[in-house]
Amino acid sequence: MGDVLGAWEPASLAAVRDWMAPVGAPWWIAGGYAIELAVGTPFRAHGDVDVLLLRTDQLAAQRALPDWEWWAADPPGTLRPWEIGETLPADVHDVWCRPGPDRPWALQFMLDESEGGQWVSRRDPRIRRPVAAIGRTGPDGLPYLAPEIQLFYKAKGLRPKDEADFAAALPVLDSPQRRWLRESLALTHPGHVWIDRLEGDWPRRSRSSGGVPTN
Template identity: 35%
Template sequence: MSFGQCQSIKSLMSGFDRPWFIAGGWAIDLFIGKGTREHKDIEFAIFRKDQIYLKNYLKEWEFKKVVNGKFHAWESEFLELPIHEIHTLNMLSGDKIEILLNETKENNWIFRRDLRISYPLYSIGSINETGIPYLKPEIVLLYKAKNTREIDHQDFIKIKDYLDKKKKKWLENALEIHEPEHKWLRFLR
């Protein structure tokens, strides 16, 4: 499996001069350095404060915000929490992308589901050898911990041994705050 979809996003975002990161299962594969499974979609994350800049950057795309699990046209209003998910459609190519809005405060990334959990903003992502930025796996796994599906559990099992002590400890602490009964905790201790 190649990272062709991720390379397409990298090309698309080449002129976007704000931070962005591949998210979800693709981020885990980018961290490991190889494809581990088929992916039904692709998503990337940006900071909430950059949403209007992104909308102007992707002007030939149609945008929909997700509100209570339903799609609604996104005009030009600034999206606040709890809205965090945007879907885009390129009207010419038919390409679809999911965009996830991420919270920041001062020099920290803030977990939108529990504002007590943070990560230093300068280190929430990495870049693979071909220059594709992606969210750190411990952050991706924290998002996957809510309503964990079998595919999310398999992602965790595949990656847990690639995480160094610092990454495991951060994920363990975040899960203890957010999902204190989560089954992944026994693998992290």
């Protein structure tokens, strides 16, 4: 899709923070950058920038960037314009956006579900957590998705970059984070190859070395 409709030029995280400042609703850096923020140092290239929003806040993002061009990824992956003020159906989880039609794609929004103050995984509604507990705070107050949640989403694809992210993040996951990910994978992806690697209380990298705060 990207070759047909234009190239990606991932924005800097500082630019994302500035663009998202007027949203007035929770949001989190997601994808590979969320893992990188948890690890505390760059370790691979990124093709785009993902931002997680709760589905209930989708129009807040549109209002914050009123001059941008928005495209929704209708299953199974057809891009179509997202009209201003349109509430996307429940089966649409990805939105591409850019500052204008002649500009590269800058952000990909991922829409997740929520219910009664709980984040609800779009992969399995049994996987839940209080909305206030799904994020972490990085440098300069940048919010990002907790690494164990991001790895849970990455576990389905097992692309080389997902394996790289898992290997990089594993040393900074504390025992509760590893347990949550292990139990979530066992529930949704029984027999997943990461489950055995999450067993045990492995030594955890200190925060000064790029770790993440505990749950």
